[in-house]
Amino acid sequence: MLHLPQHTAQSHSLPLRRCRRHSLAAAALRISPPSRHGKSLQNAYIRTTTLRPLTSSPRSQLGESEERLWGLRRLIDACSDLRSLRLLHNDILHLKLESHAPIPAALLAAYFRCGAPEAARQLFDRMPHKDVVSWTLRITDCCNRGQFEMALGHFRAMMEQGISPDEVALLTISSAVARYGQPQHGYEVHAHLVRKFGRLRKATVTSLVNMYSKIGRMDYASRIANAAVKNNVAAMTALMTGLLKVDDAHGALIVYQEMMDSGIEPKEKTITCAIRAASKLGLLKLGTQIHGRALKKKIEMDDHLLSCLIDMYSLCGAPTHLCRQLFDQMSVKNVVLYTAMISAYGRQGEGHSSLQLFNDMRAAGVLLDSVAFTAILSACSSSGFLREGLKCFNSMVAEYGIRPREEHYACIRGLLAKSGKLEQAYVVIEHMNLKDDRGIWEVYLDVARIHGDVGCAEIASRKLLEIETG
Numbered sequence: 001m002l003h004l005p006q007h008t009a010q011s012h013s014l015p016l017r018r019c020r021r022h023s024l025a026a027a028a029l030r031i032s033p034p035s036r037h038g039k040s041l042q043n044a045y046i047r048t049t050t051l052r053p054l055t056s057s058p059r060s061q062l063g064e065s066e067e068r069l070w071g072l073r074r075l076i077d078a079c080s081d082l083r084s085l086r087l088l089h090n091d092i093l094h095l096k097l098e099s100h101a102p103i104p105a106a107l108l109a110a111y112f113r114c115g116a117p118e119a120a121r122q123l124f125d126r127m128p129h130k131d132v133v134s135w136t137l138r139i140t141d142c143c144n145r146g147q148f149e150m151a152l153g154h155f156r157a158m159m160e161q162g163i164s165p166d167e168v169a170l171l172t173i174s175s176a177v178a179r180y181g182q183p184q185h186g187y188e189v190h191a192h193l194v195r196k197f198g199r200l201r202k203a204t205v206t207s208l209v210n211m212y213s214k215i216g217r218m219d220y221a222s223r224i225a226n227a228a229v230k231n232n233v234a235a236m237t238a239l240m241t242g243l244l245k246v247d248d249a250h251g252a253l254i255v256y257q258e259m260m261d262s263g264i265e266p267k268e269k270t271i272t273c274a275i276r277a278a279s280k281l282g283l284l285k286l287g288t289q290i291h292g293r294a295l296k297k298k299i300e301m302d303d304h305l306l307s308c309l310i311d312m313y314s315l316c317g318a319p320t321h322l323c324r325q326l327f328d329q330m331s332v333k334n335v336v337l338y339t340a341m342i343s344a345y346g347r348q349g350e351g352h353s354s355l356q357l358f359n360d361m362r363a364a365g366v367l368l369d370s371v372a373f374t375a376i377l378s379a380c381s382s383s384g385f386l387r388e389g390l391k392c393f394n395s396m397v398a399e400y401g402i403r404p405r406e407e408h409y410a411c412i413r414g415l416l417a418k419s420g421k422l423e424q425a426y427v428v429i430e431h432m433n434l435k436d437d438r439g440i441w442e443v444y445l446d447v448a449r450i451h452g453d454v455g456c457a458e459i460a461s462r463k464l465l466e467i468e469t470g
Contacts, residue, residue, distance in 0.1 A: 076106040082114040105133040136169040148180030178214040206234040213242025240273040249280035284316035307340035314344035342375040351383025377411035394432040416447040422456040
């Protein structure tokens with residue numbers, strides 16, 4: 001028997017003995033007080049049990065009991081809060097309908113949807129017979145919590161019980177392999193896909209290309225994408241993304257050119273990948289051509305694509321006023337766009353412009369992230385702005401609570417090494433909240449050794465010892 005999850009059954013039990021008939025309609029009308037939840041759920045039940053489909057459907061051939069089960073399934077799907085769901089589940093148990101095929105999976109999905117994952121897991125464990133939908137919901141839950149080995153274990157258990165995974169289940173597990181798995185896991189999932197479906201659909205092919213790209217098998221990803229259904233722009237774009245992740249920008253551009261030669265219309269993400277590839281290779285002319293194609297095809301210039309274009313033009317040495325024109329196209333700017341423009345100024349040594357834009361971003365109330373601070377610290381380092389750079393670093397830690405990463409310390413190291421003003425840096429550090437930052441003093445010590453400044457090196461060593469001893 002399928003029991004109600006713990007803490008949900010008895011406290012909400014309904015007095016069914018007051019009903020003249022143990023019918024679904026009677027149960028539906030008493031799910032919850034009409035003032036809040038009952039009316040919408042009653043309406044859902046009435047629509048699903050009294051209205052007949054206008055088109056030919058298997059449901060039109062069902063008997064009364066099957067039609068009521070279908071209505072009950074719709075009623076479960078209509079539950080949007082945990083209280084109503086528990087009350088309905090309680091009625092289902094009293095009416096002994098818990099073993100009918102569509103009901104367990106619907107309840108499982110509802111518990112996950114209503115924010116009760118533990119109750120859903122209890123329900124799943126107590127199911128005597130699990131269908132492919134129930135297995136897929138449980139596998140998805142494991143993936144969402146990062147429990148890949150458990151997800152893979154459920155996938156294998158499903159097959160051992162003779163349940164054939166459908167495309168949704170296989171797509172879910174392939175996505176999990178892409179995030180957490182090893183190549184052998186990918187081969188296993190791919191083999192099941194081929195055995196189950198033979199010729200794969202576009203979405204499945206794209207998922208496999210993503211999976212093999214993320215586990216480092218670009219040869220497999222390329223083979224699958226090239227053998228894919230014609231005009232599968234998603235699969236080809238996924239291949240380009242994978243090639244960029246392994247620093248094969250040239251290969252990504254070859255895929256892009258093959259798409260153009262085949263008449264495949266690029267999407268926004270395709271253009272973004274091509275722009276990034278041109279940026280990595282410093283191909284300004286090609287990047288400009290890709291930009292022109294995007295304009296010709298009237299592809300929407302959102303913040304992500306504009307930031308990639310700004311990066312491309314700045315990395316290829318174009319004047320910053322061209323980048324600024326792109327930046328100004330967006331009326332509402334987010335941290336991604338601001339960061340791209342700050343980096344563009346920094347690459348050209350325009351530190352003052354970087355700082356001005358950084359202050360504008362803060363004044364606009366944009367929530368700064370770690371990448372934004374990396375951009376402004378790098379700009380300060382390039383321009384030799386010692387005090388400003390340390391001030392930004394201090395603001396990152398003290399005001400925004402962002403924990404410094406290696407890239408932030410690398411910027412400070414470059415800033416100190418370039419300026420060589422170790423005594424001035426010491427005064428600035430002491431007057432900020434940086435004097436107890438171990439990373440700052442380690443950087444300071446490294447730069448003092450590079451410059452052969454024994455006095456500053458001794459100061460840094462003493463500070464590190466004080467921090468170490470508390």
